[in-house]
Amino acid sequence: MMKADNVGVHYGAIQAVHGVSLEIKAGGFVLILGPNGAGKTSFISALAGIVPCSAGKIVLDGADVTHVSATRRVRLGVSLVPEGRGVLKGLSVKENLLLGWHASAKERRGSFSTGLGEVTEIFPRLSERLEQDCSTLSGGEMQMLAVARAMLARPKVILLDEPSLGLAPLAVKAVYAALRRLSELGMTLVVVEQKNVPITSVPDRTLVMREGEVLLDMADGRPSEAELAELYLGGRR
Ligand code: ATP
16 A cells, blocks of 8 residues: 655765665554664655655555655645644644644545544544643543544554653553554554554564664564564664
8 A cells, every 4th residue: 555665764964764665555553663763753754755755765555656745645645643743732622633634635534523523433532622722631632632633634544653652651551542443443554663562453564673774574563572672772783
């Protein structure tokens, strides 16, 4: 469904991503792990079109989208939930969701109330807080709002940058339970994390990145805590 082929990302002279390839299958769940500065955010930003590729190619549903803008990619079905969640404080939960709906392609989005019904079924906590200013939400609720907002754009794939960041263990569990539900409903997910979060679903692909490169590309599972520590610390290069 979406494919990255040898993608490179540069910021001036700094190369943040070196030739990363990934195939994302429809309905799949891809996990990208790596320590600080590994290039994870840069890579998914390139998938979303927020930063340009300095090398390689990105293909969505068979079409080359390497040079397609981020806005157009949202319309084509690629939604990014950025680190820090990107919800607009000062706006209510419902207003944030409305912004997500507006970002979607008109021909695919259906009515706002239908979309709202769908996301509040998955995130019932949000339905009790629709009029609440989102700055007063808990971290876990805010993360759920960010995912719900991305869903209202009717994406084919959601890219999530460190959804567990800054959350208490129980909130991490709740967020991942919601992601699991999305996955079961057939949503395609690409999740970036630094730590091996306590997820119950088995990723169908796990990439481990460090210093802009892929150190491990694993099908049907993820590395153990010990393997991950070894990779992060520089073994097996
Ligand atoms: P983290 O887990 O800490 O968010 P990451 O794996 O997502 O890290 P990136 O944020 O992609 O890593 O950063 C990769 C490298 O690119 C780092 O060395 C970082 O300093 C550099 N970098 C990222 N954004 C920029 C930018 N806008 N300008 C210059 N360098 C950047």
